[in-house]
Amino acid sequence: xxxxxxxxLFDINIVRGKGCHVWDDxxxxxxxxxxxxxxxxxxHTHPHYVExxxxxxxxxxxxxxxxxxxxxxxxxxxxxxxxxxxxxxxxLINSGAEANENAxxxxxxxxxxxxxxxxxxxxxxxxxxxxxxxxNPKIIAPVNDNGHVVYLPLxxxxxxxxxxxxxxVCAVIIEGIQGVGGIQMxxxxxxxxxxxxxxxxGTVFIVDEIQSGYGRSGxxxxxxxxxxxxxxxxxxxxxxxxxxxxxxxxxxxxKPVYGQLGTTFGGxxxxxxxxxxxxxxxxxEHLVENAAKVGAHxxxxxxxxxxxxxxxxxxxxxxxxxxxxxxxxxxxxxFEQKVFTGVSGTSVxxxxxPLCLSMDExxxxxxxxxxxxx
Numbered sequence: 001x002x003x004x005x006x007x008x009l010f011d012i013n014i015v016r017g018k019g020c021h022v023w024d025d026x027x028x029x030x031x032x033x034x035x036x037x038x039x040x041x042x043x044h045t046h047p048h049y050v051e052x053x054x055x056x057x058x059x060x061x062x063x064x065x066x067x068x069x070x071x072x073x074x075x076x077x078x079x080x081x082x083x084x085x086x087x088x089x090x091x092l093i094n095s096g097a098e099a100n101e102n103a104x105x106x107x108x109x110x111x112x113x114x115x116x117x118x119x120x121x122x123x124x125x126x127x128x129x130x131x132x133x134x135x136n137p138k139i140i141a142p143v144n145d146n147g148h149v150v151y152l153p154l155x156x157x158x159x160x161x162x163x164x165x166x167x168x169v170c171a172v173i174i175e176g177i178q179g180v181g182g183i184q185m186x187x188x189x190x191x192x193x194x195x196x197x198x199x200x201x202g203t204v205f206i207v208d209e210i211q212s213g214y215g216r217s218g219x220x221x222x223x224x225x226x227x228x229x230x231x232x233x234x235x236x237x238x239x240x241x242x243x244x245x246x247x248x249x250x251x252x253x254x255k256p257v258y259g260q261l262g263t264t265f266g267g268x269x270x271x272x273x274x275x276x277x278x279x280x281x282x283x284x285e286h287l288v289e290n291a292a293k294v295g296a297h298x299x300x301x302x303x304x305x306x307x308x309x310x311x312x313x314x315x316x317x318x319x320x321x322x323x324x325x326x327x328x329x330x331x332x333x334x335f336e337q338k339v340f341t342g343v344s345g346t347s348v349x350x351x352x353x354p355l356c357l358s359m360d361e362x363x364x365x366x367x368x369x370x371x372x373x374x
Contacts (some may be wrong), residue, residue, distance in 0.1 A: 017040075031364060039237045040241055044354070071273065078276060085249050093266035095246045096234065099248050100130040101128065106260070107171040111170055132145065175211070176217065177212040182345055195230075205231045209235055218288065235249070325346045327346070330349060337368035
């Protein structure tokens with residue numbers, strides 16, 4: 001049986017990892033500055049993480065959500081303490097798309113409305129509602145194109161105010177930092193204006209922190225740079241360091257109604273063990289602070305590189321925009337300098353390394369990049 005051909009693949013078979021490095025089946029080592037698409041938060045095969053999952057699977061790998069799972073409450077307690085939202089409620093699922101799907105559904109249950117405001121270059125996932133609020137017609141199937149969504153320019157405060165003033169908008173959904181869109185940054189003025197207008201018109205404010213959250217920006221959530229508190233925050237990727245997991249942080253003003261939301265695998269015992277281990281390591285090794293420090297160093301140094309049109313980002317979520325397409329540059333970094341990076345569109349190199357990236361590893365990357373750009 002053939003695999004369904006979804007992605008163009010590099011001819012590399014990665015079989016082992018440690019920290020910010022991975023190895024292929026030929027023994028070649030690579031510096032991982034992509035973290036499996038922002039998923040690897042605490043580094044590959046961290047000993048505490050490996051031990052926690054191994055112990056849990058030896059005791060109980062899974063049971064349904066029809067019984068108490070005390071690990072879920074432990075995740076909620078630790079997450080609330082670390083991120084500053086201990087008064088919010090946590091709904092655990094399996095992925096970022098599910099998180100956005102359920103947040104939008106809950107918003108519609110809350111105010112009974114159907115229209116949603118999203119933004120140019122937004123990416124929120126590939127399931128029904130999540131893909132509809134994603135600004136990419138190529139991946140929105142006809143069955144998903146239901147006319148619920150209007151896309152506005154990012155940081156256009158007047159356009160946003162005019163749309164919400166119509167009084168029928170269910171939710172505004174925005175990324176803390178746009179990832180797939182090229183590391184585009186919402187301004188503090190814009191985020192604060194969304195909060196104000198949502199309060200005025202009874203609109204639900206959802207911030208998608210799936211890629212920009214969990215310490216990646218140098219704060220636990222990227223929106224915390226703006227001094228606002230959304231009604232819901234969606235999370236995934238770095239939560240489980242590779243174990244599939246997602247979550248929605250939900251304001252106390254939303255009251256649960258049995259039957260509205262549900263999940264088979266969400267918050268299962270193995271996923272919770274992984275999430276607890278991730279929070280342990282993030283706290284003990286000060287990884288949020290490390291992301292801020294090492295990210296600031298990279299951002300400052302990269303601004304001095306000739307050939308880069310613009311450097312954008314916060315912490316260890318960095319975009320390097322070039323005047324020309326970066327396909328060849330990315331391939332040279334990978335095959336000549338043995339560095340994994342990502343891309344956004346055709347002209348942006350995207351860096352999403354594990355949050356444990358050291359200063360020495362950052363400088364190593366700068367040297368390797370310099371070898372190509374010179």
